[in-house]
Amino acid sequence: MLGEGIIKGLAETAKNFFGSYVSKERLTTVQYPEERIAPIEATRDFPFLVYDGDDWEAGLRCTSCQICEKECPPKCIYIEKSKDKKPDFTGRPQFYPARFDIDISVCMSCQICVEVCPFESIKMDTEFELATTDRFGGLLLDRKQLAKSNAHYHKIHPTEATLVDAHLAEEKAKADAKTKATADAAKAKAAAAAAAGEGA
Amino acid sequence: MLDKLDQVFVLLLHWIVGFLPVFLRPATSVVLCVVTIVCVFPALFAICVLLERKGLGRIQNRYGPNRVGPFGIFQPLADGVKSLTKEDIVPLSADAVVHFLAPVVLVVAAFLGFAVLPMGRNMVLVDMDTSLLFYFAIGASTELSVFMAGWSSRNKYSLMGAMRAVAQMISYEVPLLMSSVVVVMMTGSLSLVKIVEVQNQYTHGLPHWYIFTPWGFAAFLLYATAGTAETNRSPFDLPEGESELVAGYFTEYSGFKFALFFLGEYLAMLSISGLGATLFLGGWSAPFSFLTWVPSWIWFFSKMMLSIAVFIWLRGTLPRLRQDQLMNFAWKFVLPLTLANLFVAAAWRFMGEGWLRWVVCSAVLMAIYGLMARIGMRREHLGPRTYRYAE
Numbered sequence: 001m002l003g004e005g006i007i008k009g010l011a012e013t014a015k016n017f018f019g020s021y022v023s024k025e026r027l028t029t030v031q032y033p034e035e036r037i038a039p040i041e042a043t044r045d046f047p048f049l050v051y052d053g054d055d056w057e058a059g060l061r062c063t064s065c066q067i068c069e070k071e072c073p074p075k076c077i078y079i080e081k082s083k084d085k086k087p088d089f090t091g092r093p094q095f096y097p098a099r100f101d102i103d104i105s106v107c108m109s110c111q112i113c114v115e116v117c118p119f120e121s122i123k124m125d126t127e128f129e130l131a132t133t134d135r136f137g138g139l140l141l142d143r144k145q146l147a148k149s150n151a152h153y154h155k156i157h158p159t160e161a162t163l164v165d166a167h168l169a170e171e172k173a174k175a176d177a178k179t180k181a182t183a184d185a186a187k188a189k190a191a192a193a194a195a196a197g198e199g200a
Numbered sequence: 201m202l203d204k205l206d207q208v209f210v211l212l213l214h215w216i217v218g219f220l221p222v223f224l225r226p227a228t229s230v231v232l233c234v235v236t237i238v239c240v241f242p243a244l245f246a247i248c249v250l251l252e253r254k255g256l257g258r259i260q261n262r263y264g265p266n267r268v269g270p271f272g273i274f275q276p277l278a279d280g281v282k283s284l285t286k287e288d289i290v291p292l293s294a295d296a297v298v299h300f301l302a303p304v305v306l307v308v309a310a311f312l313g314f315a316v317l318p319m320g321r322n323m324v325l326v327d328m329d330t331s332l333l334f335y336f337a338i339g340a341s342t343e344l345s346v347f348m349a350g351w352s353s354r355n356k357y358s359l360m361g362a363m364r365a366v367a368q369m370i371s372y373e374v375p376l377l378m379s380s381v382v383v384v385m386m387t388g389s390l391s392l393v394k395i396v397e398v399q400n401q402y403t404h405g406l407p408h409w410y411i412f413t414p415w416g417f418a419a420f421l422l423y424a425t426a427g428t429a430e431t432n433r434s435p436f437d438l439p440e441g442e443s444e445l446v447a448g449y450f451t452e453y454s455g456f457k458f459a460l461f462f463l464g465e466y467l468a469m470l471s472i473s474g475l476g477a478t479l480f481l482g483g484w485s486a487p488f489s490f491l492t493w494v495p496s497w498i499w500f501f502s503k504m505m506l507s508i509a510v511f512i513w514l515r516g517t518l519p520r521l522r523q524d525q526l527m528n529f530a531w532k533f534v535l536p537l538t539l540a541n542l543f544v545a546a547a548w549r550f551m552g553e554g555w556l557r558w559v560v561c562s563a564v565l566m567a568i569y570g571l572m573a574r575i576g577m578r579r580e581h582l583g584p585r586t587y588r589y590a591e
């Protein structure tokens with residue numbers, strides 16, 4: 001019969017209306033500034049720079065290779081290479097970013113910088129309360145604002161961070177083995193040379 | 201004492217006017233009444249907006265506005281301040297004069313409708329013999345302002361919205377009028393005061409409201425449908441369908457002019473509810489004879505607010521119609537039913553007292569409704585569409 005659907009719909013909405021006063025479970029919305037839902041693990045919005053240890057400046061993983069700057073589709077990353085070098089996590093001397101800015105008003109959260117980074121140094125953050133009264137300076141984050149500890153990374157993306165740590169440990173082990181092998185080879189060579197000298 | 205309360209506004213008016221010299225009295229009393237109407241209904245508009253937002257929220261299992269003041273009751277105030285402080289933008293290529301006049305005309309036309317509504321015993325601004333006719337004549341001028349807004353904005357969305365609005369409002373004006381005509385037939389008067397007086401009688405404690413007759417019930421439903429469409433309310437809100445037309449005819453309006461459109465829409469809703477209450481729900485008369493001691497204006501305004509609640513409920517329930525569905529519904533379903541209802545009402549009038557006319561009229565109306573519904577809901581076989589491109 002014509003009109004039956006309207007009656008059914010009206011009954012449904014009436015049920016919702018009165019039900020929302022009776023049962024709290026119906027109200028699925030969260031009163032945001034006071035209540036918050038923890039973000040799911042896959043949440044990601046803007047990039048940040050990971051550092052190891054306690055000192056953000058010394059521990060930055062970034063070697064300022066500038067791949068992310070070149071790959072960034074909206075060109076929102078600005079990097080200045082340092083003049084000197086500092087040792088990275090394997091102990092090898094590397095460049096570091098003297099300046100690393102991301103304009104998050106331009107960033108489109110595509111995560112390409114994360115994908116291209118060979119040093120696992122740039123990752124996606126979950127911080128979304130980035131509103132500011134200054135729309136130019138306030139949205140241009142410098143390297144100090146971007147630097148966040150590995151512990152923070154573990155907190156926001158635990159699974160991913162564990163994988164990254166394992167990968168880095170593997171790299172380090174490989175590098176260590178290599179240095180050890182070269183050292184051993186050098187030692188053996190030196191020993192051989194010494195032996196040859198003695199023999200001569 | 202209760203009589204005094206019933207007439208409190210009338211007595212207040214007489215008391216104030218009593219201080220003035222005789223030749224000033226008629227003009228002053230009119231001005232005072234107008235000022236009251238111009239203050240009371242925007243206040244009701246604010247309440248309606250709050251109730252609507254709250255109600256829709258609850259229907260969708262949300263809280264609705266709850267930030268400004270306790271339970272968000274000052275939300276309309278915040279909205280008002282916001283719309284007043286916003287920049288008033290007039291498009292460069294718009295017709296500035298018409299663009300400015302459109303919201304003014306809309307609000308004025310909406311206010312004029314209240315002039316003839318009896319809001320309580322002896323509480324009517326102008327007691328015309330043809331007040332119903334006056335109401336519909338004024339109501340038709342809202343179409344003009346809507347089209348003025350759409351045309352002067354020089355925007356495709358505005359124009360589309362205005363075209364839709366005009367098509368819809370003119371189509372639904374016909375069933376709106378036709379469904380009200382039965383009341384005029386029964387009362388024998390176009391005066392709204394008279395119509396309420398006729399309904400203000402009781403048998404066995406129950407009122408003689410027109411909604412409690414078969415033709416009156418049918419006419420009320422048809423009136424409600426047409427009234428919803430006439431005020432551009434959901435599910436008939438095609439002129440301002442935001443998912444298709446940004447905001448329809450008031451796309452290019454901002455700041456206080458936008459607020460005026462909003463006000464005009466709600467005033468139209470309030471006045472169409474008031475007229476519906478007057479025609480079918482006995483205006484200011486009490487629903488039971490033992491409740492007649494309650495002041496008449498309380499009944500009128502509660503009936504009005506009840507209609508608003510139903511409007512909100514419908515908005516929270518029904519999805520928007522498509523343009524062809526809207527037009528088909530008006531011309532192929534609502535209009536034939538109103539015409540049939542005219543004959544049923546005539547039959548009721550000439551069948552005399554007794555149970556027979558109840559049975560006959562109800563049966564005829566049900567049969568016509570069933571038949572029309574069957575014809576309307578018949579599924580036509582839809583084949584693949586063929587297009588022919590313009591050459």
